[in-house]
Amino acid sequence: MAHLIEVAFRGNRKEFFLWDYPEPPPLKSAIIVDADRGEDLGWVHSLGELAQTRNGGCPHGCGTSAPTKKALRMANSRDTATAADLRRQNEEARRKAMERVRANGLGMKLTDAEWQWDRKKLTFYFTAEKRVDFRNLVRDLASLFRTRIELKQIGVRDEAKRLDGIGRCGRQYCSASWLPELRPVNLGVAKDQRLSLNPAQISGACGRLMCCLRYEHEFYVQSRKRFPKEGKIVVTSRGEEKILAIDIFRERLTLRNAEGETRLLSLVDYNREIGGGDQIESQSADEEIPDAAFEISPELLYTTEHEIPGASERIIIESSESPVATAIDDTPGRGVPAPGFVATDADGTRAGDRDDSGARRRRGRRGGRRGRGSDTGDR
DSSP, rough: OOEEHHHHEEEGOEEEEEESSSSOTTTTTTEEEEEEEEEEEEEEETTTHHHHHHHHSSTTSSSSSSOOOBEEOOOOOOHHHHHHHHHHHHHHHHHHHHHHHHHHOOEEEEEEEEEEETEEEEEEEESSOOOOOOOOHHHHHHHHHOOOOEEEEEHHHHHHHOOBBOTTTSSOOOOTTTOOOOOOOOHHHHHHHHOOOHHHHBBBBBBOOOOOTTHHHHHHHHHTTSSOTTTEEEHHHTTEEEEEEETTTEEEEEEEEEEEEEEEEHHHHHHHTTTTOOBHHHHOOOOOOGGGSSOOOOOGGGOOOEOTTOOOSSSEOOOOOOOOOOOOOOOOOSSOTTOOOOOOOOOOOBBBOTTTTSSSSSOTTTTTTOOOSSSSGGO
């Protein structure tokens, strides 16, 4: 059975291969693998169960399937010497290519150049803000180096991963050392953690937000679900109070009442004061009465006119075989219908839209037809 191994190449590029020999190669040993139309030299990065796990979770992995490429043999001293000589030629190739880029007037930055071990392919990695037409550049480079030329556009995060370096924490870049996937990081991650929004303090060497901002983000999200939102007004044992700030590490809240007095309250005491953790919203005095307070009841329907205390008009509610009007009872606080309430008949006519004879009253524009003539000449 072939062994699955993960091989690392220059610029932190990694791929998976199959090793058909009985014993797996030693870790970090140099091997020759099957490459694009030729052979390449790399170093064993992982094998065994670790390689199986990374194959299913890494972006460069094959998932549940096995890779198609194979590792050919162990590299000897001559092979490693050739690879060391190619590393010195990579920088020279990049500088020559930069001269051709300036000559063609292209808005691109060549980040790195990588010779394949058998010198059958030369790959250039570049960054650019816009799409670049480099067809003429490829022809110039092919005539200059006499080999297959490949240009790959990468992002600034991938550029930092290839070039490698030391971060502000004093350690190697996470993207270049162990991070299997470069996930996007937005400003909302920094806001959730209450970090400084100064780009100089939360940006990495690539100029983008640091990858480590995502490490503890899930902890902050889950912890804040146990706390009420900041700025919310709740009803506690001391009345209405506003939540000024929360401290997820010490599990306490800062509250302020209407008089401006502030106090610190633990999360346990806060849940006890508001009744088992249910946050009670403060209601304004002019809050609308819910529609559920006006339930339809045929026994309570009136057939006469009812005066509404404090109202300048009257509402007529007429009974019908299929009651569609809302009852108005004598319960305090429920004698006035809810805002937007309109009583209607069974045929959809609004209350007050019929005259004394029962005929449907015609509704015109504002002001009606009062004082207007019957024909067009009097208008």
